[in-house]
Amino acid sequence: MLQIRNLTKIYEGGVKALDDVSFDVPDGQFLAVIGLSGSGKSTLLRCINRLIEPTEGQILWNGEDITAASQEEMRRIRRKIGMVFQHFNLVHRSKVITNVLAGRLGYVNPAWSLMNRFPKEDLAKAFKQMERVGIADKAYQRADELSGGQQQRVGIARALMQDPELILADEPVASLDPVLAHSIMKHLEDINKQDGVSVLCSLHFLDIVHRYADYVIALNEGKLVYEGPPKDIDDQKFKDIYGRDAERVG
Amino acid sequence: MKKSNDKKASPWKSIKIGLLALLVMVIYAYGFQITEVNLEELRSEKRQTSLKRVTRALAKPDIIEYDQTEQIINFPIYIPCQADGTLPVAPGHAASDPFLIITPGCASPGETVQVEGFDFAPNVTGPVRFVPGSDVTNIVTLGRDVAETDNTGHFILSFKLPERPSEDVQYIRASLRKNVGSPHFTQTAKDTWEKIIETVFLALLATTFGTILAIPLSFLAARNLMKPVKSPLTSIALSMIGWPLGIYVGFIIVNWVGSMSTALHTNAWLALAVAILALVLVWMGIRWALPQAEVNSPGRLIRFLRLGVILLCVVVGFFGLFQFASLVMSVGKSLTLTLGPFGFLGNFFFQSGDIILVITSSLGALVAGGAVSSFLSRMGLQATEKLPAGGVKIINLILTPIAVATILVLLGQLIEWLYQIGKPFYTLWGPMITGVVLGLALAIFCKAKDALPTGMVIYYITRSVLNGLRSVEALVMAIVFVIAVGIGPFAGVMALGLHTIVSLAKLYSEQVESIMTGPLEAIQATGANRLQTIIYGVVPQIVPPYISYTMYRWDINVRMSTIIGFVGGGGIGFLLQQNINLLNYRGASAQMLAIAVVVASMDYISSVLREKTI
Missing domain, CATH: 1.20.5 (Single alpha-helices involved in coiled-coils or other helix-helix interfaces)
Structure with a gap:
């Protein structure tokens, strides 16, 4: 159970990216975050694992306050929260297997990992996850030799290596074509339904939201403007979320 | 507008x-x-002739020579003519021997006489010169005339007599030289070869050591890595106390271990056994104390035990290192004697052992300093997180003055050592009081739990030191090192190495600052700590620019090493400077040629390597 309470983020320079946002994510939910570019979706996701320090408010995860956690505790919390990015954020010059194993960095002893030593179980696990997303044959290629869809699958495998209880997906399909987008979303759905991992996914296209999400929250200029199931987004709600001039397509 | x-x-x-x-x-x-732009000077006769002479000498590098046989004939002459009209007696000669005829047999200074030679070897050349004084064996001669025989061995030339009037008979000497045998390298060429090899290796060593040390420094000088590093005052104060304390304790322990090791070291086999045993023990200890992965954090007792085991491992490890170093040294020594022409390999082992010995002491002190400091700073962090603000404030009020005073007193002692002021008020009590006051002020005005930007402070200090040292030319550094370690290539290696460290660290850090942040974010999100983030997120991205900058620096070092010898830093520069000062331009030309060849080929090699690796 993830509970966001009155979360506010003001960047240096006074830009208010999040304004008093509160919502709950029950375990096992597939929650879509929608809103225009710059509405605070990315900031929200990054506040949850404190890649960005929130200015005010609380984030409670299984009853523990993430915002008050120390550095040591943060390491323990972060390793249970996988993250998938729009631009995949793989280390280009490293091999796929290294990128995937990086998901274990929160678990392994730092001293050993610095010498690129991972336990045997982790290696086996890495191959299992790569097989799951269908890139096991690419394990020893460089990450930048892969196509966009394959790179995003490496990103998902990396997140899976963390044995996550929650996955934060920051526009995971925004730089992929529609066919690839669905295949990536299917992987996320599979993780959500099979493993019971909660997924927080920011998305642009409403058809994808309708197809995959259980629940939707919408942000506009940092404020929570909609909260409810995807089917309840009618034309009026749509204009509230995306502005009066927006046109519905698809 | x-x-x-x-x-x-x-x-x-x-x-x-x-x-x-x-x-x-x-x-x-x-x-x-x-x-002082002045073309008039360039046009003057004097400059023209010397320029011509030097340029011609430079065009003929002193590389190849022949053995020569010389036919030397002296012919007497009166300058000016004797009052009674006597002419010098022409020396007798055998029928086949060469001889000279000078007409007239006497003349006034400055007049021109005709020198004619017969029966010399055909087609040879050599100087015809005036021998001052009346001593026919005088090796000092005057004039620049050159005679060249035709294929019958005959030459004729006009010779202007110098202003050297004398009562006694004087001589004109023709020394015609003939090449015999096959060409061979001159001594200059051999010396140049020896020194250019020295030069290349000087550059190699300086680049290698410089690169190795520049890499960690470059992380400290990268703004994007250092900016997020923040720690509360308690932790900073404790780590400031921890460094000198740790270094002191570490130094004592390592030296104690070292003396134990020396006492034990009797023969090579024992040393080998001890070194291997130490390695195995350390390996086992570390395997136990640092498990590869742990889901739950262990209890207090286990952690305490682990810390103890690691400490023990470090001591045993240093003991093994000392044993290993002395083993390597003794092996090297015996190899030097037995390997003959490959004795330099033995010397390499011997010197490497020595380097390990020297480094181990300082390394041990530094490791201990780092360990104690980071342990204390972690304790400070935990205290800050767990204790109430008031308690933290009180701890800060006690610790910060001690920490600042310690650092200032150490600085004061350094100044005392450098300038020998001899007044403890300025170098001991003054800094101590200032430190206490500053520390108190800091502790009072900082909020107890605020995180201070330690990273940026380290960043600015590193940057300033790098910029300061970088502005000192390697040539100037070499002067200092020549005094420290004596004239020779080692001083050059140290100077170039130091300059390489500071300039590469700066270039590297700029590369670190321009990496993509996405992967860093992703690695951080997995729960990786800072060091892991650097190894997995930063390092793979900076490998290509690092290689390319290292090549570039290698290039610069080769060029620099050719002139570092000007100040005694070894390499070919010493020879070059010597030859220029002795006006031996043909020798200097040989060295300049060697430099050009080496620099050009290094340039080529490095560009090929760069293409291959990136």
Whole structure:
């Protein structure tokens, strides 16, 4: 159970990216975050694992306050929260297997990992996850030799290596074509339904939201403007979320 | 503003341009004055002839020579003519021997006589010179005339007598030289070869050591890595106390271990056994104390035990290192004697052992300093997180003055050592009091739990030190090192190495600052700590620019090492400078040629390597 309470983020320079946002994510939910570019979706996701320090408010995860956690505790919390990015954020010059194993960095002893030593179980696990997303044959290629869809699958495998209880997906399909987008979303759905991992996914296209999400929250200029199931987004709600001039397509 | 740009040229604008042109002219005129531009000098006869001579010498590098046989014939002459009209007696000669005829047999100083040679070897050349004084064996000669025989061995030339009037008979000497045998390298060429090899290896060592040390420094000088590093005052104060304390304790322990090791070291086999045993023990200890992965954090007792085991491992490890170093040294020593021409390999082992010995002591002290400091700073962090603000404030009030005073007193002692002031008020009590006051002020004015930007402080200090050292030319550093370690290539290696460290660290850090942040974010999100983030997120991204900068630096070092010898830093520069000072331009030319060949081929090799690796 993830509970966001009155979360506010003001960047240096006074830009208010999040304004008093509160919502709950029950375990096992597939929650879509929608809103225009710059509405605070990315900031929200990054506040949850404190890649960005929130200015005010609380984030409670299984009853523990993430915002008050120390550095040591943060390491323990972060390793249970996988993250998938729009631009995949793989280390280009490293091999796929290294990128995937990086998901274990929160678990392994730092001293050993610095010498690129991972336990045997982790290696086996890495191959299992790569097989799951269908890139096991690419394990020893460089990450930048892969196509966009394959790179995003490496990103998902990396997140899976963390044995996550929650996955934060920051526009995971925004730089992929529609066919690839669905295949990536299917992987996320599979993780959500099979493993019971909660997924927080920011998305642009409403058809994808309708197809995959259980629940939707919408942000506009940092404020929570909609909260409810995807089917309840009618034309009026749509204009509230995306502005009066927006046109519905698809 | 925009409007005035659109306007047509106004008189005011023209005047401005005119004044600007005038100013530029004045600046350049002054420049001419300062740099003494003077073509008149270039045109003068004297300069022309010396230039011609030097250029011709430079065009003939002293590389290959023949063994020569010399036919030396002296012929007597009176300058001026004797009062009684006696002419010098021509020396007798065998029928086949060469001989000279000078007509007339006497003349006034400055007059021209004709020198004719017969029966010399055909087609040879050599100088014809005046021998001052009446001693026929005098090796000092005057004049620059050169005779060249035709294929019958005959030559004829006009010889201008020098202003050397004498009562006694004087001589004109013709020394015609003939090449015999096959060509071979001159001594200069051999010396040049030896020194150019030295030069190349000087550059190699300086680049290698410089690169190795520049890499960690470059992380400290990268703004994007250092900016997020923040720690509360308690932790900073504790780590500031921890460094000197740890270094002191570490130094004592390592030296104690070292003396134990020396006492034990009797023969090579024992040393080998001990070194291997130490390695195995350390390996086992570390395997136990640092498990590869742990889901739950262990209890207090286990953690305490682990810390103890690691400490023990470190001591045993250093003991093994000392044993290993002395083993390597003794092996090297015996190899030097037995390997003959490959004795340098033995010397390499011997010196490496010595380097390990020297480094181990300081390394041990530094490791201990780092360990104690980071342990204390972690304790400070935990205290800050767990204790109430009031308690933290009190701890800060006690610790910060101690920490700042410690650092200032150490600085004061350094100043005392450098300048020998001899007044403890300035170098001991003063800094101590200032430190206590500053520390108190810091502790009072900082909020107890605020995180201070330690990273940026380290960043600015590193940057300033790098910039300061970088502005000192390697040539100047070499002067200092020549005094520290004596004249020779080692001083050059140290100077170039130091300069390589500081300039590469700066270039590297700029590369670190321009990496993509996405992967870093992703690695951080997995729960990786800072060091893991650097190894997995930063390092793979900076490998190509690091290689390319290292190659570039290698290039610079080769060029620098050719002149580092000017100040005694070894390499070919010493020979070059010596030859220039002795006006031996043919020798200097050989060295310049060698430098050109080496620099050009290094340039080629490095560009090929760069293409291959990136």
